[in-house]
Amino acid sequence: MTAPEPRLQTRFEQVTETNTRSRGRRIIFVLIVVLSLLILVLGGISTYVGWSLTHPQRKLVKGDPGQLGLSYQTINFPSRFDKLKLSGWYLPAPQAKAIIIEAHGYNGNRCNDKPELPVAKALVEKGFSVLMFDFRDSGSSEGSLVSVGDFEQRDLLGAVDYAKELGYQKIGVIGYSMGAATSAIVAAQENDIQAIILDSPFADLKKYLEVNMPHWTGLPNFPFTPIIIEEIPLLTGINPERVSPIKAMESLTQKPILFIAGDADTTIPLENSKQLLEAVNNPKDELWIVHGAVHVGAYPVQPEQYLQKVTRFFNQSLVEVKVN
Secondary structure, eight states, X not given: OOOOOOOOOOHHHHHHHXXXXXXXXXXXXXXXXXXXXXXXXXXXXXXXXXXXXXXXXXOOOOOOGGGGTOOOEEEEEEOXXXXXXXXXXXXXXXXXXXXXXXXXXXXXXXTOSSSHHHHHHHHHHXXXXXXXXXXXXXXXXXXXOOOTTSTHHHHHHHHHHHHHHTTOSOEEEEEETHHHHHHHHHHXXXXXXXXXXXXXXXXXXXXXXXXXXXXXXXXXXXXXXXHHHHHHHHHHOOOGGGOOHHHHGGGOTTSOEEEEEETTOSSSOTHHHHHHHHHHOOTTOEEEEETTOOTTOHHHHSHHHHHHHHHHHHIIIIISSOOO
16 A cells, blocks of 8 residues: 655645744744843943942032031041042040041041041040041042942051051041941951941941842842842942951951941841841940931930940950050
8 A cells, every 4th residue: 555645735835834934033033122122221220320329429528527626637648559549537636545447338428417526526535536538439539439348448448557657556446337347347357456336337248239239229129139230340340249247257356346236227237237246256245226226327316325335435445455
């Protein structure tokens, strides 16, 4: 029995098959175009937002220590390594016991509307000299990039160098927000910093941004946060992995630390300070939690207690101990 001959396609079937293939190719082409446009739009928005976050508009320095009756000198000094010119104030205390460096937060300057000047006044009255300065691209300092604690480490190291040039052997640092995170990392590598106060620090920049980026961008976490985190290093050279206070804690077990945080802080939640305290694992360290305080908001809620804690801490950790 012979096999049947294969049936030839009719003209209609050939045309139908050709149209189906053509339609499938058009659909794929359209999908590719739409996907490409979507990628370009998402990438463009993420690039703009990432650039804006690292290039915030400067806030002018308003006011000065003289308004609080304090004597001060306007100073300039270079950041360590890249030698950017940084601006600040030196507030000498008569027969100073030590010097305290203040490190301000993101998109701020040496004279924010937060506790910097009241803290400086309280410290000077207790016999501590104070050094206040603007991080790069902030206030009156040089620079064109805010790196949220990465390159700012060089600035704080420059402030330490300047304090040492003034002849101080006892150096403490109080940092706020980004300045607190920067202070923790620098104190871990700089023996000359002997005591630190960390007001509202984040524990790890990359992990913090992975969860809290929408707070700063106003955009949904997905898909924007992963794109922004990947693009910022390419655009700026910033490496968020270099900004990890929690990794620095293992080198700070012998240095006294006072953590300050508010339980109403939605910018950098209280949990960050708790993680740092647990990581340093020093029973002598303290976490002061202020009920109702928002980000770097402990001072407005408890101003007298805030200043008492700050001055007492530095007196106990810098004056009532011997310098190694």
